[in-house]
Amino acid sequence: MQKVKIPVTLDPVKAAQKRSDYEGIIVLSTLSRLSESLLNNDGDVTVRIECGTDQQGLTVLQGTATCLVSVKCERCGEAMPLTLDCSFAYTPVNGDDDAALELIPERYDVIERDEHGEINLRQLIEDELILTLPLYPMHAPEDCSVNPDSMSFGDIGPEPEKPNPFAVLQELKKK
Numbered sequence: 001m002q003k004v005k006i007p008v009t010l011d012p013v014k015a016a017q018k019r020s021d022y023e024g025i026i027v028l029s030t031l032s033r034l035s036e037s038l039l040n041n042d043g044d045v046t047v048r049i050e051c052g053t054d055q056q057g058l059t060v061l062q063g064t065a066t067c068l069v070s071v072k073c074e075r076c077g078e079a080m081p082l083t084l085d086c087s088f089a090y091t092p093v094n095g096d097d098d099a100a101l102e103l104i105p106e107r108y109d110v111i112e113r114d115e116h117g118e119i120n121l122r123q124l125i126e127d128e129l130i131l132t133l134p135l136y137p138m139h140a141p142e143d144c145s146v147n148p149d150s151m152s153f154g155d156i157g158p159e160p161e162k163p164n165p166f167a168v169l170q171e172l173k174k175k
Contacts, residue, residue, distance in 0.1 A: 006047050006125075009118040012092040015051035016059040022049040028067060031126040037133055039070040039079050047125055060108065062089045065125050071137045076146040080139055086132045092119055 004024035025044040028035065035041040049063035064087045073080040091108040093101060104110060111119050138144065164170075 006049070006121055008120065008122050009114075010051075010061075010121050011116075011118050012051060012059050012061055012113070013117065015061075016053050018051070020051045022047070022051075022063075026065075026122060026125060028069070030122065031129070034126050034129050034133075037071065037130070039072055043068060045125065045129065049121070056103070056105070058091045058104065058108070060089060060091055061111075061119075063087070065128055067129065071133070073139050073144060074136045075138045076144050078139075078145060080137055082134075082137060084129050084132045086128045088124075088128050090119075090124065 006022055006024045006026050010022075024047060026047055028038075028043045028045055029041040031041075031045070045065050045067040047063065047065045049061055051059070051061055054060050064085070066083065066085045068081060068083050070079050071082050072078070089108050090111045091104055092111050092113045093104070094113060101110065111124060113119055
């Protein structure tokens with residue numbers, strides 16, 4: 001398959017009327033916010049987007065995004081390959097249409113169109129991939145260079161004896 005770049009912006013209503021399908025790539029280095037969390041930004045994000053309308057007549061963008069990235073293992077500090085794979089379903093709305101928000105089913109996320117009626121596909125896909133990143137990426141315990149048995153976070157010694165604060169009352173009671 002030929003690698004075709006996904007458009008940066010898209011008019012979702014026109015694309016849904018045409019029942020457009022987009023299958024292609026986004027260069028990983030163009031996703032600056034995602035790149036901040038990665039060790040390197042080499043490679044591509046494989047993207048598939050289907051535009052259409054559902055039974056309610058809502059414009060719907062459904063798709064998937066997949067890429068292989070390298071992140072830092074939080075346990076050992078070494079590079080770790082990680083596959084980010086996400087799927088999404090959006091319906092575009094105008095920012096001032098609160099009544100329409102009530103009618104949208106829960107299975108769709110809402111995305112706001114800009115003043116030209118378009119959405120930023122690159123930003124949408126970057127947001128989805130960022131949400132897919134684990135908070136604390138770590139190798140599986142058997143693959144990590146740090147032995148889980150040798151991990152120690154300090155020894156807690158026995159608690160020192162503290163005098164009983166009610167001992168004074170005990171002495172008063174004896175008098």
